[in-house]
Amino acid sequence: MKHVATAVCSALTIAFACGTTPASADTLRLLTWGGYAPENVVAKFEEETGHTVEVTKSNNEEMIAKLRATGGGGFDLAQPSQDRIAGPQAEFGIYKPIDLSKIDAALFIPSMLAATKANTTVGGEIYGVPHVWGTSGLVVDTSKAPSVKDYTDLCGADVAGKVSYRLKRPTLIGFAFAMGMDPFAAYGDEAAYKEVMDKVEAKLVDCKPNVKTYWGGGDELMGLMRSGETVAAMAWDTGGWKLNADNPDITFVAPASGALGWVDTFALPAKGRADDAAYAWINFVMRPEIAAMITEAAGNFTASKGADEFAAADLKARYQASFPPEALDNIKWYPPVPAGLEAIEGGVLDRVKAAQ
Amino acid sequence: MRAQAKLGLFLLLSPLLLWLTLLILIPHVDMLLVSLRERIGVGQYQIGLGNYFTFFSEPLYLRTFLRTAVMSILATAITLLIAFPVSYYIAKMARGRVRSALFLLCLVPFWVSELVRTFGWMILLRETGIISNLLQILNLTDGPVELLYNDAAIMVGLVYTSMLFMVVPLVTTLESLPDEVIEAGYDLGGSGLSVLREIVIPHAMPGIVSGCIVVFMLSLGNYLTPTMLGGKDSLWFTELIYSQFIVRFNWELGAAFGFMLLILSSTIVWGMLKLTGQSLEKTMG
Numbered sequence: 001m002k003h004v005a006t007a008v009c010s011a012l013t014i015a016f017a018c019g020t021t022p023a024s025a026d027t028l029r030l031l032t033w034g035g036y037a038p039e040n041v042v043a044k045f046e047e048e049t050g051h052t053v054e055v056t057k058s059n060n061e062e063m064i065a066k067l068r069a070t071g072g073g074g075f076d077l078a079q080p081s082q083d084r085i086a087g088p089q090a091e092f093g094i095y096k097p098i099d100l101s102k103i104d105a106a107l108f109i110p111s112m113l114a115a116t117k118a119n120t121t122v123g124g125e126i127y128g129v130p131h132v133w134g135t136s137g138l139v140v141d142t143s144k145a146p147s148v149k150d151y152t153d154l155c156g157a158d159v160a161g162k163v164s165y166r167l168k169r170p171t172l173i174g175f176a177f178a179m180g181m182d183p184f185a186a187y188g189d190e191a192a193y194k195e196v197m198d199k200v201e202a203k204l205v206d207c208k209p210n211v212k213t214y215w216g217g218g219d220e221l222m223g224l225m226r227s228g229e230t231v232a233a234m235a236w237d238t239g240g241w242k243l244n245a246d247n248p249d250i251t252f253v254a255p256a257s258g259a260l261g262w263v264d265t266f267a268l269p270a271k272g273r274a275d276d277a278a279y280a281w282i283n284f285v286m287r288p289e290i291a292a293m294i295t296e297a298a299g300n301f302t303a304s305k306g307a308d309e310f311a312a313a314d315l316k317a318r319y320q321a322s323f324p325p326e327a328l329d330n331i332k333w334y335p336p337v338p339a340g341l342e343a344i345e346g347g348v349l350d351r352v353k354a355a356q
Numbered sequence: 357m358r359a360q361a362k363l364g365l366f367l368l369l370s371p372l373l374l375w376l377t378l379l380i381l382i383p384h385v386d387m388l389l390v391s392l393r394e395r396i397g398v399g400q401y402q403i404g405l406g407n408y409f410t411f412f413s414e415p416l417y418l419r420t421f422l423r424t425a426v427m428s429i430l431a432t433a434i435t436l437l438i439a440f441p442v443s444y445y446i447a448k449m450a451r452g453r454v455r456s457a458l459f460l461l462c463l464v465p466f467w468v469s470e471l472v473r474t475f476g477w478m479i480l481l482r483e484t485g486i487i488s489n490l491l492q493i494l495n496l497t498d499g500p501v502e503l504l505y506n507d508a509a510i511m512v513g514l515v516y517t518s519m520l521f522m523v524v525p526l527v528t529t530l531e532s533l534p535d536e537v538i539e540a541g542y543d544l545g546g547s548g549l550s551v552l553r554e555i556v557i558p559h560a561m562p563g564i565v566s567g568c569i570v571v572f573m574l575s576l577g578n579y580l581t582p583t584m585l586g587g588k589d590s591l592w593f594t595e596l597i598y599s600q601f602i603v604r605f606n607w608e609l610g611a612a613f614g615f616m617l618l619i620l621s622s623t624i625v626w627g628m629l630k631l632t633g634q635s636l637e638k639t640m641g
Contacts, residue, residue, distance in 0.1 A: 062602055088605070092399075214587065339398050342606075346599070
């Protein structure tokens with residue numbers, strides 16, 4: 001409730017504050033993830049273009065909720081994941097199409113740009129271009145839980161009471177793959193998807209006694225893994241690599257059934273008023289040397305062509321250790337989520353949470 | 357003259373009226389309208405009671421609803437039990453500087469935000485936390501003990517968070533009880549228990565009731581404490597509302613849940629007032 005109130009308040013504050021300032025293209029209100037707009041990049045951008053940047057950190061669900069509350073106002077550029085654009089756009093109309101002529105396509109890795117464009121097309125218009133990508137899989141303390149190779153291994157007796165995962169949709173999808181099903185193939189068919197989710201629900205309910213707690217934020221997970229209270233968890237690759245820097249035993253493991261690949265994008269909110277600044281920001285941060293600075297801060301690689309050369313050697317080494325070529329080929333990229341599937345998943349998550 | 361007085365009254369009332377309409381009445385009306393909207397397809401809605409029907413037909417929602425109510429009532433009762441002796445000591449036994457110091461001690465935890473306070477409890481209670489380590493050093497347990505992520509942890513957090521809101525009204529009402537009345541009670545042959553039952557508690561009743569109402573409301577509407585201390589089994593109703601709004605984009609069901617919570621809290625407060633024979637005017641005035 002408190003969170004909702006804060007969200008509504010901030011939306012109100014923004015609405016009022018914006019009413020008083022004249023509409024100038026000088027302030028870019030950026031709705032993004034932690035680490036995607038590091039201070040040094042923002043300072044450089046402001047110096048070069050004269051625009052100022054206001055950064056609001058958020059996550060997929062909150063981004064959509066915030067934009068929905070204002071009908072796509074209050075921000076000039078948002079960074080939802082590519083699979084979460086088409087559904088909300090069809091349902092709530094919170095974005096406006098991207099003018100590709102204003103974007104320097106040469107800065108992007110072509111295959112990634114093409115895939116994102118295809119996934120964010122609604123009614124013939126393109127709503128997103130790729131920025132940062134990464135995967136989620138398992139973070140494992142290899143000295144204490146060598147048996148954990150796949151999501152379902154988190155339910156093994158040898159790690160009872162020492163595992164953690166999020167109660168969110170990536171967990172449902174990951175478990176479905178590990179149980180030998182293909183949830184993405186069932187996306188188009190609500191009945192089939194429900195069947196897949198029912199099996200996952202039964203598994204997660206069975207698995208619940210094994211779980212120490214469901215983690216909510218990245219810091220919480222770091223605390224759990226660092227203190228040794230948990231020895232294996234579902235997490236993002238960067239989380240694992242960060243822990244690896246402190247404790248060489250802990251690292252990110254791409255699950256046998258495939259890590260889940262996500263791409264965070266740039267999307268223009270429907271009522272954004274600083275489009276020029278937004279396009280300038282996109283073209284600025286996709287430059288290889290700037291993209292490398294973001295990789296440094298966020299820990300994830302970007303869709304910027306040639307930025308790999310600028311990336312730090314230790315990060316590259318960790319990345320290669322976690323992703324041998326066959327694991328890289330096995331990444332399951334999230335297809336766009338059709339509107340309405342969230343309701344099915346929501347019911348499953350609620351029931352798992354309530355199970356005794 | 358009368359017209360002037362009316363205008364004056366209106367001007368004096370206008371901030372309150374604006375506050376009530378803009379920040380309380382309109383959002384609630386809007387929420388009611390949203391809760392009566394059913395999604396039938398992409399971007400298509402119709403008016404109906406479907407969301408409330410979902411609430412009553414899904415045992416999980418009802419269970420969480422009742423669990424939240426029962427836990428909140430329990431938290432209120434525990435807070436009262438702990439706060440009453442504390443308030444009595446502050447109001448009647450402590451004098452001068454000690455009294456201010458004690459009152460201040462109750463206030464100090466509220467100088468930091470709720471989030472920090474909750475993190476404090478997490479540091480104390482977690483498996484690698486202070487209490488667990490202390491028990492191991494004292495050889496009272498063999499291995500680390502997990503004290504976090506259960507109902508007791510939620511209860512501790514709720515009681516701690518609401519303590520001040522019980523102590524303040526209790527101290528105020530107990531202060532207004534003249535010492536002579538208590539002395540007279542003893543002079544007339546009353547025992548400690550009967551003085552407490554016949555004199556102190558009846559006098560403190562308005563304070564007890566208003567403290568209970570505030571604490572109950574705070575517990576029922578708390579989001580942070582149950583979620584963070586309760587872990588995988590927290591199951592708090594506000595959490596369900598949050599996830600409907602933010603995670604599932606289902607504002608319609610979320611709004612219906614919000615209304616059910618409003619109805620529940622109003623009913624319980626009303627019942628509590630009836631049960632104790634108090635009226636809202638008497639306790640709040």
